Amino acid sequence: MIADLDTSLSPEPGEDKTAQKAEISRGRREFRQHLPALRERFPLVFPEDIKAVKPLHHSVTAAVAQAMGWTFPFARGVVKGYKLSIPYCHAVLRHRERIGPDGEPVAGSTVDDADRFSARCRIDDFARHKKERRERGQAEAAQVSGVPIPPPDPVPFVPPPIPPTVPADEPDPEPIPPPPVQQAVPTQLTLKKAVALPTAVRADIRSITVAAPLRKDRLGR
Numbered sequence: 001m002i003a004d005l006d007t008s009l010s011p012e013p014g015e016d017k018t019a020q021k022a023e024i025s026r027g028r029r030e031f032r033q034h035l036p037a038l039r040e041r042f043p044l045v046f047p048e049d050i051k052a053v054k055p056l057h058h059s060v061t062a063a064v065a066q067a068m069g070w071t072f073p074f075a076r077g078v079v080k081g082y083k084l085s086i087p088y089c090h091a092v093l094r095h096r097e098r099i100g101p102d103g104e105p106v107a108g109s110t111v112d113d114a115d116r117f118s119a120r121c122r123i124d125d126f127a128r129h130k131k132e133r134r135e136r137g138q139a140e141a142a143q144v145s146g147v148p149i150p151p152p153d154p155v156p157f158v159p160p161p162i163p164p165t166v167p168a169d170e171p172d173p174e175p176i177p178p179p180p181v182q183q184a185v186p187t188q189l190t191l192k193k194a195v196a197l198p199t200a201v202r203a204d205i206r207s208i209t210v211a212a213p214l215r216k217d218r219l220g221r
Contacts, residue, residue, distance in 0.1 A: 020073045027077020034078055041067055044103025050087035055098045057109050063101035086126055089119040
């Protein structure tokens, strides 16, 4: 139920509480048939243009009961049914100030967050019920005609995007050092002291003959 509504059901002195609730319920059910008379008597409070609808102050109920000659519970039910309408719920979301019986804003009376939340819930419930009624009517029509209702188109499955794999920054491998180059150490023969050979030995060295190397063909003999 919309928080904007006057939901007080306390009976007036000398009245039965059950009878008062019944009058309120009857006013809610019959508010549409009394709406043309209310628009004629209060054109600024109950406008025909749904875009001109504005949130109502609670004093509107007493003014309606007095002007229309209704009991207060019945007038409360009629105004409550009007406040449950979808155009009025949209008006609660659009406007902030409430208007009185003369159609002028009432000082200090504004729409709060609870009223807006209740109006949104009412609009969502109406949309859901409307969709259920439409689907139920289609199912009944298909049952009568014998033509089955085609199932709704399946929603294609779209896999979520896979983020690109970025390789971690790895340090470059250290280069393998080349093997150490071994430098050849030159062999230097140093004669510390010259040795004098005898004359006979030098002559013998000059007369030594070296045998010629054997050839391979002679090795097999």
